[in-house]
Amino acid sequence: MKLADLYARPGLTLSVEFFPPKTEKGEESLFNEIELIKRIHPGFCSVTYGAGGSTREKTVDLVEAIHEKCGLEVMCHLTVVGQSKADARAILERLRRKKIENLLALGGDPPQGTADWRPHPDGFQHAIELVREARAMGVFSIAVAGFPEVHPRAASRESDLFFLRQKVEAGAAAVITQLFFDNDDYFRFVEDLAKLGVTVPIVPGILPILSAPQVRRFASLCCAKIPAALENQLKRVEADDNAAVDLGIEYATRQCEGLIKFGVPGLHFYSLNKSHSVLAICKNLAF
Numbered sequence: 001m002k003l004a005d006l007y008a009r010p011g012l013t014l015s016v017e018f019f020p021p022k023t024e025k026g027e028e029s030l031f032n033e034i035e036l037i038k039r040i041h042p043g044f045c046s047v048t049y050g051a052g053g054s055t056r057e058k059t060v061d062l063v064e065a066i067h068e069k070c071g072l073e074v075m076c077h078l079t080v081v082g083q084s085k086a087d088a089r090a091i092l093e094r095l096r097r098k099k100i101e102n103l104l105a106l107g108g109d110p111p112q113g114t115a116d117w118r119p120h121p122d123g124f125q126h127a128i129e130l131v132r133e134a135r136a137m138g139v140f141s142i143a144v145a146g147f148p149e150v151h152p153r154a155a156s157r158e159s160d161l162f163f164l165r166q167k168v169e170a171g172a173a174a175v176i177t178q179l180f181f182d183n184d185d186y187f188r189f190v191e192d193l194a195k196l197g198v199t200v201p202i203v204p205g206i207l208p209i210l211s212a213p214q215v216r217r218f219a220s221l222c223c224a225k226i227p228a229a230l231e232n233q234l235k236r237v238e239a240d241d242n243a244a245v246d247l248g249i250e251y252a253t254r255q256c257e258g259l260i261k262f263g264v265p266g267l268h269f270y271s272l273n274k275s276h277s278v279l280a281i282c283k284n285l286a287f
């Protein structure tokens with residue numbers, strides 16, 4: 001089912017993000033986790049495209065495997081960075097042939113070990129060009145990324161919102177947000193987009209914390225702030241990952257309760273290929 005139709009259904013659409021494992025063992029474990037995740041009846045899952053386009057084949061292979069074997073709707077992430085227009089078009093064509101209908105069109109993170117984002121000499125410059133390209137094929141329902149705390153490379157908050165609106169006008173059916181830990185950032189983001197006339201679903205991205213050092217690293221990579229109260233809690237679980245997982249479940253449960261009260265169209269979980277926290281949060285929320 002297409003994203004646009006999934007979010008048009010009554011109720012909340014749950015979705016879960018995975019990344020392509022590096023090893024066969026990791027892949028086997030992921031398919032077990034996917035089976036467990038199916039208990040919460042996600043509307044769809046998504047598969048990331050590695051930094052700098054590094055997991056290209058693995059991403060599409062995994063998307064196809066989920067599509068064919070798991071009985072779960074799947075959305076393929078596709079990025080502009082690190083590949084030519086011809087490469088991006090070849091991936092879109094492969095997805096079209098396999099009847100994969102949902103796409104997350106992204107600028108992409110720079111390759112690991114590099115700080116700078118540089119467009120490919122023969123590539124697209126921005127995610128909007130990928131939205132237009134995919135849209136023109138007439139078969140995809142397309143989501144784009146949104147940044148409640150402003151994209152790190154944006155010239156200003158206003159310009160970031162302006163370009164996001166352009167992506168929606170170019171045909172994006174939904175916005176999925178970067179992770180954030182303060183719901184007020186999301187509320188302000190949604191309200192500002194509404195003022196600009198953006199009416200598509202703005203789906204919050206939720207990261208269940210799995211360890212204190214890891215969440216600090218992720219937050220620093222995407223410039224998401226960790227509120228002081230959460231940072232104090234993280235200090236207490238610094239060297240105890242089991243306690244960090246419990247803290248993450250509790251924090252994300254409270255965050256989701258606030259978001260549901262606000263009226264979000266869905267919840268998108270950054271699962272890090274682990275079902276435990278996602279299932280526990282959904283159980284707390286009575287899903």
Ligand code: FAD
Nearest residue numbers: 048049077106107108109126127145151153154160163178
């Ligand atoms: P763009 O829309 O191209 O925006 C990038 C920057 O350029 C922004 O600052 C924007 O304000 C500005 N901009 C946009 N359009 C224009 C324009 N026309 N002219 C001038 N400036 C413009 N990264 C990966 O590598 N792989 C993934 O799988 C992945 N999955 C993600 C999933 C989600 C839900 C999210 C929120 C992010 C994900 N990312 C992923 C990270 C994302 O690719 C990076 O944060 C990237 O730097 C920005 O992507 P974008 O799609 O917003 O890019």
